[in-house]
Amino acid sequence: MGKTDKNNSHLKSPDLLPISYHKRKIGVMGFFSMWIGMAILLATFNIGASGVQSITLPWVVLATLIGCIAVGIFISIVGDIGVEHGLSFPVYMRAPFGIVGTHIPSLARAVTASFWFGLNTYFGSTAINSIIHTINSGFDNWLLCYIIFAIVQLINTASGIKWVERFADIAAPIIIILSLIIYHTLTTDIIEHGNNVWAWAENPVTGGAALTAFMIVIFANMGFWATLGCDIPTISRFFKAPKYEKNWFKRNRTNLIGSLIALPLTETFMIMIGAAAFMVAGSSNPVIALQETASGWMLAMLLLMIVLTQWSTNTAANIVPAAAIFTNALGPKASNAIAVFIVGIVGTIIQPWSVYEILTQALLFFGAVLSSISGILFVDYYLLRKRRVNVQELYQHKGQFKYHGGINIAGFIAWAIGGAVAILVIDYSFIVGFVLAGTIYFVLAKYWYFNKFPQAEIEDPSDEKYLGITVGRDWVIDENSGDRQEEVIG
Known part of the structure; x- marks a missing residue:
C-alpha cells in the first residue's frame, strides 16, 4: 500500500463509513424512546431548581418548552x-473544517460529551450507593459504584x-412511571x-430581572442540547427513511417526532421535578430530596429510576457521538469498542461532578462554543452545498477537502469569532453563536x-451526483484503496 493509500485509510475507519440503507434500523418509536431516556437526567433538574429561585414554575415551564422546541428544530x-x-x-x-481541522472542533464536542458521561455516571453511582445503603446500612462506597456503573454502560454501548x-x-x-411517582412524592x-408548587419562588424578581431569568432558562435548555445539536448526524445516520423521498419533512419524520415532541415534553417534566426537589430540600438533586421524603423500598425504587435515566442518556447522547469522534481522530487502529472506553476514561479524569454547583453557567458556555x-454546519450544508455533498472526497487525503494543509481557514475564523462573541453575551450564547x-x-x-x-457540488449542483437517499443512493467507500465507488439502490 502506497503512502497515499495509507493516508486515505486513516480517513476510512470502518465505524466512520457511510451507513447503508439496509443498516438503518432506528424508527420513530425507537428514537422517541431514546429521547425519553436522554432527556431525563439529574443535570436537567438543575435548570428547574435554578429557575424557581427567581421566577415561578409556570414561567420556568414555558421557558423550557420554548427552549426545547427551538433546539429540537436545530437538531x-x-x-x-x-x-x-x-x-x-x-x-x-x-467539509467546513478540513480533513485535519475537523479534529479540533470535533474533539471539543467529544470532551464535552465525556464530561456529561462522567457527571451522569457520578449521579447514577450516588443513587446506586443509596439503594445499597438502604438495603445494607453498612455499605457506603460511591466510587466502587461509579466504576461498576461506568463499565456496564460502556459495555452496553460497545x-x-x-x-x-x-x-x-x-x-x-419504567422511567415514565417512576418519574410520575417521584413528582407525586415531592409535590x-x-x-x-x-x-x-405553582406559585412558589425563593427570591421572586420582577420587571427586567424576571425577563432575564426567563431568557436564561430558555438558553440553558438550548445550551444543554447544543452538544447533540452538533453531532446528531452520528445518531441520525441510523434512522429509517424512505428512499427517493424529496419531501424534507417526510424524510426526517423520525427525528422531527422525537426532537419536537419527546424532547420538550420529557425535559419539561424533569424541570418540574428539579423545581419540586429544590422546594423540598433546597437542592436540585432529587437523590437528596427523595432521601428526605421517602424511605425503604419506595426510596430504593425511585433511586432505581435515577440510575436508569443516567444510563439511557449516556449511551445515546454521550458515548456514541464521542466514540465516533475519537475513532475519527485516532484512525483505524481505534475500533469503536476502544473509542467507547476512551470516552469513559476521559469523562472520569475530568471529574465533572466538581462543577455541578455552577452547571447552568457551564451549559451556557457549552452553548456558546x-x-x-452548529451554525457553520447549517450554512455549509444547506446554504452553500444545498444538501449536496461530494462524499467520496471526504475520504480522500489529497482531495477536495484538503484546503490549506487539511484546514478550512474560513471555518476556523467563523468559529473563533462566533464562539468568542457568544461567550461575551453568555446569557444568549446559543442563538448568538449560531447566527454570528x-x-x-x-x-x-x-x-x-x-x-x-472550488467545491464540485457547488460548481455543478447535480442531484444525481451529490445527493444520497433522496435519489436512492448508498455511498460506498472502498476501504482498501483510493478508488472511488458509489452504488445506487434499486
Missing part, C-alpha cells in the same frame, strides 16, 4: 446530514447502536408544608475561500 435540521448521506458528525466536519436502542425501549416506560410533601459549530458564526462562515466561504478551493 432536526442538522440531523438531515446523517439521514440523507449516512454520514457521522466528525466525517461531515471535514455492543452496538441496536443494543442502545433496545435498552431505551425497555427503560423508557405531596410541598403541599403538606403549606406551599403552592458548540452552537457556533454561520453568517461569518457564509460570507468568507462564498466570496473568498471557495473561490480559492
Whole structure:
C-alpha cells in the first residue's frame, strides 16, 4: 500500500463509513424512546431548581418548552446530514473544517460529551450507593459504584447502536412511571408544608430581572442540547427513511417526532421535578430530596429510576457521538469498542461532578462554543452545498477537502469569532453563536475561500451526483484503496 493509500485509510475507519440503507434500523418509536431516556437526567433538574429561585414554575415551564422546541428544530435540521448521506458528525466536519481541522472542533464536542458521561455516571453511582445503603446500612462506597456503573454502560454501548436502542425501549416506560411517582412524592410533601408548587419562588424578581431569568432558562435548555445539536448526524445516520423521498419533512419524520415532541415534553417534566426537589430540600438533586421524603423500598425504587435515566442518556447522547469522534481522530487502529472506553476514561479524569454547583453557567458556555459549530454546519450544508455533498472526497487525503494543509481557514475564523462573541453575551450564547458564526462562515466561504478551493457540488449542483437517499443512493467507500465507488439502490 502506497503512502497515499495509507493516508486515505486513516480517513476510512470502518465505524466512520457511510451507513447503508439496509443498516438503518432506528424508527420513530425507537428514537422517541431514546429521547425519553436522554432527556431525563439529574443535570436537567438543575435548570428547574435554578429557575424557581427567581421566577415561578409556570414561567420556568414555558421557558423550557420554548427552549426545547427551538433546539429540537436545530437538531432536526442538522440531523438531515446523517439521514440523507449516512454520514457521522466528525466525517461531515471535514467539509467546513478540513480533513485535519475537523479534529479540533470535533474533539471539543467529544470532551464535552465525556464530561456529561462522567457527571451522569457520578449521579447514577450516588443513587446506586443509596439503594445499597438502604438495603445494607453498612455499605457506603460511591466510587466502587461509579466504576461498576461506568463499565456496564460502556459495555452496553460497545455492543452496538441496536443494543442502545433496545435498552431505551425497555427503560423508557419504567422511567415514565417512576418519574410520575417521584413528582407525586415531592409535590405531596410541598403541599403538606403549606406551599403552592405553582406559585412558589425563593427570591421572586420582577420587571427586567424576571425577563432575564426567563431568557436564561430558555438558553440553558438550548445550551444543554447544543452538544447533540452538533453531532446528531452520528445518531441520525441510523434512522429509517424512505428512499427517493424529496419531501424534507417526510424524510426526517423520525427525528422531527422525537426532537419536537419527546424532547420538550420529557425535559419539561424533569424541570418540574428539579423545581419540586429544590422546594423540598433546597437542592436540585432529587437523590437528596427523595432521601428526605421517602424511605425503604419506595426510596430504593425511585433511586432505581435515577440510575436508569443516567444510563439511557449516556449511551445515546454521550458515548456514541464521542466514540465516533475519537475513532475519527485516532484512525483505524481505534475500533469503536476502544473509542467507547476512551470516552469513559476521559469523562472520569475530568471529574465533572466538581462543577455541578455552577452547571447552568457551564451549559451556557457549552452553548456558546458548540452552537457556533452548529451554525457553520447549517450554512455549509444547506446554504452553500444545498444538501449536496461530494462524499467520496471526504475520504480522500489529497482531495477536495484538503484546503490549506487539511484546514478550512474560513471555518476556523467563523468559529473563533462566533464562539468568542457568544461567550461575551453568555446569557444568549446559543442563538448568538449560531447566527454570528454561520453568517461569518457564509460570507468568507462564498466570496473568498471557495473561490480559492472550488467545491464540485457547488460548481455543478447535480442531484444525481451529490445527493444520497433522496435519489436512492448508498455511498460506498472502498476501504482498501483510493478508488472511488458509489452504488445506487434499486
